[in-house]
Amino acid sequence: MIKAVLFDLDGTLLPMNEDEFKKVYFGAVYNKVKHFGYKPEELVNAIWYGTKAMYKNDGTVLNEERFWEAFSTIYPESRKRDEAYFNDFYNNDFPKLAFACAMPIQPLAKEFVKALKDKGYKVIIASNPIFPIVATKARMIWAGLNPDDFIDITAYNNSSFCKPNLKYYEMILNRNNLKPDEVIMIGNDVREDMVVNKLGIDSYLITDCLLNPDNEDINKYKHGSFEEIMNLVLKTL
Numbered sequence: 277m278i279k280a281v282l283f284d285l286d287g288t289l290l291p292m293n294e295d296e297f298k299k300v301y302f303g304a305v306y307n308k309v310k311h312f313g314y315k316p317e318e319l320v321n322a323i324w325y326g327t328k329a330m331y332k333n334d335g336t337v338l339n340e341e342r343f344w345e346a347f348s349t350i351y352p353e354s355r356k357r358d359e360a361y362f363n364d365f366y367n368n369d370f371p372k373l374a375f376a377c378a379m380p381i382q383p384l385a386k387e388f389v390k391a392l393k394d395k396g397y398k399v400i401i402a403s404n405p406i407f408p409i410v411a412t413k414a415r416m417i418w419a420g421l422n423p424d425d426f427i428d429i430t431a432y433n434n435s436s437f438c439k440p441n442l443k444y445y446e447m448i449l450n451r452n453n454l455k456p457d458e459v460i461m462i463g464n465d466v467r468e469d470m471v472v473n474k475l476g477i478d479s480y481l482i483t484d485c486l487l488n489p490d491n492e493d494i495n496k497y498k499h500g501s502f503e504e505i506m507n508l509v510l511k512t513l
Contacts, residue, residue, distance in 0.1 A: 278513055280427070280454055281392050282445075282472075284463030285403035285412065287485035288502075289389075290419040291379040294487075300376035308365045309358065322350040330406050331438045335447075339405050339432035363408070371414040382484075386420045388506045393425060395513060400428040402448055402461065404468060405435035428452055439468035445475055460513075462505060466492050473497075480505045 286292045302320050309319070329346035330339040337345075348355040392399055401423075403412055409431035413423040423429060428448065437444035449456065456476040463469025463479070465487040470479050481499035488494065498508065 277458065278397065278460060279458040280398040280400055280452065281509070282400045282402040282448065282459055282461045282477075283389075284461075284465065284469050285401055285415055285419070287464040287487060288462060288469075288482050289382065289385045289401075289421065290415055291377060291382050291485055293378040293485075296378035297376045300373055304369055304373060305362075305365060308369060309361050312354070312357075318350075322347050325350060327406055330432060333436055333438060335436045335443060338434070338436050339438065340408065342436075343406075343432060366408050366411045366414075370411050371417070374418040377418065379485075381418065381420055382502055383420070384502055384506055388502075388510075389421060389425055391506075391510055392513075395510075397513065398427045398452070399425060400430075400448060400452065400459075401426050402430055402439075402445070402463075404439045405430040405432045405444075406438065407431060408433050439465075440471040442471065442475055445472055445477065449475075460509070462509070466490065466494060466497070470497055480509060 283289055287294070302323070305323065306314065306316050306319055326343035326347040329342045333339055333342045344355060344359060347358070351358060389399055401412065401416065409429060412429055412431045416423050428451065430448065435444065435447065437447055449459070459477055461469055461472040461477050461479045462482065464482045464485050466481065467489055470481060472479050479497060481494055481497045482502050482505050483494070483499055484502050500508065
């Protein structure tokens with residue numbers, strides 16, 4: 277029996293042009309710390325290096341620590357200072373970047389979550405945990421959602437794996453006392469979200485902002501627009 281619904285965030289509940297978002301995001305980070313003399317390309321490469329380290333995380337430390345371990349190999353003398361500035365950026369500057377999504381919000385997102393909660397289902401944000409939770413909650417607010425409606429929100433300071441590692445999804449199940457056949461996953465990324473099928477988790481693929489880097493045949497997945505998937509899920513559950 278289904279007890280909970282896992283939602284991806286970016287491109288799923290929050291429509292997003294990822295290329296535009298990255299451009300605005302990296303520009304905003306650089307503006308925050310440029311007075312330290314960073315070169316834009318070098319700073320972006322350092323952030324990507326830290327991000328890749330999180331993707332490879334083996335669960336021994338939180339993604340946050342893994343990021344800073346990698347980032348500080350490029351800027352070893354300034355970790356404490358940089359970490360403080362990044363935290364300030366996420367708390368005060370990042371929430372103002374809603375325009376970076378470059379797409380209108382999905383008006384049905386809030387309705388979908390409410391309908392599930394009204395039916396008694398728990399809802400979880402299973403967003404790839406490469407941002408601090410304050411930044412993830414900010415993006416949820418951009419989408420018109422209330423973070424308090426969700427029983428779990430994965431972020432880099434509470435997770436030690438990343439998608440598409442199956443251990444990421446096992447982590448969510450374990451800490452919420454759920455079994456694979458008790459949850460469904462709704463996302464827009466074939467590689468990162470549909471991988472849950474390997475654990476016996478049922479999945480739904482939203483195609484409005486489809487990401488399919490491996491050019492898989494999506495016909496093997498239940499797929500459709502946000503509205504189509506919403507209607508299908510609410511009818512099925």
